[in-house]
Amino acid sequence: MHAGIRPTSTSPAEDCVFINCPFDEAYRPLLWSVLFTTLYLGLRPRIALERADSGESRISKILELIRDSRYAIHDLSRLRASEAGEFFRLNMPFELGLDVGCRHFGMDCMAAKRCLILESERYRYQVALSDLSGSDIDAHEDQPRQAMAAVRNWLATQCRPDAPGPTDVWDAFSDFCIWQEVWLACRGFSADDAANLPVPELLRNMRRWLALPA
Numbered sequence: 001m002h003a004g005i006r007p008t009s010t011s012p013a014e015d016c017v018f019i020n021c022p023f024d025e026a027y028r029p030l031l032w033s034v035l036f037t038t039l040y041l042g043l044r045p046r047i048a049l050e051r052a053d054s055g056e057s058r059i060s061k062i063l064e065l066i067r068d069s070r071y072a073i074h075d076l077s078r079l080r081a082s083e084a085g086e087f088f089r090l091n092m093p094f095e096l097g098l099d100v101g102c103r104h105f106g107m108d109c110m111a112a113k114r115c116l117i118l119e120s121e122r123y124r125y126q127v128a129l130s131d132l133s134g135s136d137i138d139a140h141e142d143q144p145r146q147a148m149a150a151v152r153n154w155l156a157t158q159c160r161p162d163a164p165g166p167t168d169v170w171d172a173f174s175d176f177c178i179w180q181e182v183w184l185a186c187r188g189f190s191a192d193d194a195a196n197l198p199v200p201e202l203l204r205n206m207r208r209w210l211a212l213p214a
Helices: 025-040 058-067 091-105 108-112 144-158 166-186 191-195 199-209
Strands: 016-020 044-046 071-075 114-119 137-139
Touching: 016 025, 016 091, 025 044, 025 071, 025 144, 025 166, 025 199, 058 091, 071 091, 071 144, 091 108, 091 114, 114 144, 137 144, 144 166, 166 191, 166 199
Parallel strands: 016 044, 016 071, 071 114, 114 137
Antiparallel strands: none
């Protein structure tokens, strides 16, 4: 087990990070690294997959998560379709727009919201979203370690000035992955089961390993 940074704010929203990213299989290693980094630095990741209720409107859930999170991470790396005839993803830029609108048109407290925008390639987004030209965007090149470093460095500048270095965070994440693999195998999970672990269960395991409250 390993102890991460403990939450420092008395306001739940101050420690919440809305994570808007792809949910496909190829992105999963990046998602895991982003979720872990957020928890390791003492913040609470908020993501649409954190709960499943077929009777709940998805847009209502997204708006709630955006409203209740001071910080947000938006990954636009699925703006381009991977195959001819395939539609590109609009959910991520749509949710980014909601977050930016909330910041500019919401109540006074919303003006303090901050966001990080990620992409695979640094300038590719300008072709699809020219309105973002001039914005600071980090590129992760589809590498979990680079996504982790981008999130760690951003959170260090925003709210965690004493955050451990990227290598420390990555080593902790690697140790967690090894621990979880063994722990799940002992509980009857196959490799495929572990790879497809539901996000709420993954977050519980991360909190357990980090000795954080459930």
